[in-house]
Amino acid sequence: MSEWKAKRFWKEAAVEDADGGFTVKLDGRPVKTPAKRALILPTRPMAEVVAAEWDAQEDEIKPHLMPATRTANAAIDKVATQHAEVADMLAAYGDSDLLCYRADRPEGLVARQAEQWDPMLEWGAEEFGVRLEPRTGVIHAPQHPDALKKLSAQTHALSAFELAAFHDLVSLSGSLILGFAAAAKARPLDELWDISRLDEIWQAEQWGRDEEAEAMVAIKKTSFLHAGHMFTLCCADH
Incomplete structure (x- = not known):
């Protein structure tokens, strides 16, 4: 049937x-x-x-x-029916933000992370008055509670429509700061997406491309760009 x-x-x-x-x-x-x-x-x-x-x-x-x-x-x-829960979930990314977890080697990767990720952390510091601190390695190290509190307040202040788009900006990039940067149009969306994929891009340069993995990444990128567009439409002229 x-x-x-x-x-x-x-x-x-x-x-x-x-x-x-x-x-x-x-x-x-x-x-x-x-x-x-x-x-x-x-x-x-x-x-x-x-x-x-x-x-x-x-x-x-x-x-x-x-x-x-x-x-x-x-x-x-x-x-709209669970705004606080969604905002809490997204704000939690600030305590394990992609931009804060750095490699200790090789030197080329360490340098590229600093070159691309440090300016985004500085942007967050200028925009919100708090700076998330980078650390070496993948073991979780909590950020300062005051910084997380300020970023959480910014997240909770978003409307339901903004938060729906913001959800994909943050979850797909793995970064609360990159999500805010995309929402604020701090840099072109394509550029912010590439910043979030820095480690994967580096690996592909060293070991070659994986067509299947790249196809999945392309789908995620399309969703990321769509989310940025939807966030912009939330604030468009009525």
Whole structure:
């Protein structure tokens, strides 16, 4: 027995004003989230991106081709209902931030980590008034509680939509600081992604490329870039 698949039933997807933001309607009927909540987007540009995804569907609805809609659904159905828990989980990355765990050899890798990661830690210090401290090796060494408290406050201050996008920026890069840098457009997203992949890039230079691994990385990079775009849309002109 073949699996039932949803079919396109509408002619037009349109953006309309709604209480608390903007919504997308399909032939006048508002789109709902999987949990049957109202799909209310914080900015018109974000709503237009979501509407474009619905308009792009052809005979069969393909959710994997609707990343903005998925992010919006996650923000409404998941993040908004457990905001503090999500913020705590992401803020915890600060205590084991990728940028802080350094190699002790070879010299070329040590130098490259310092060259690329130290400026990002300095950016975090200037932006938030706290500096996470690097250490050599992979054994966990706690950061100063005051630094973590300030970074946690910044994380908790994000809206549900911002936090939904921020989740991928942090979890995919392994770094709270790189997540904040991506959200603030401190550097181009492509550059920040490469900074987060420094160790893997180094290994590929030494031992050769792994096509299967690179295919997985490409998928993650696409998700990282999408998250950065969604974060920007949260703050776009209404």
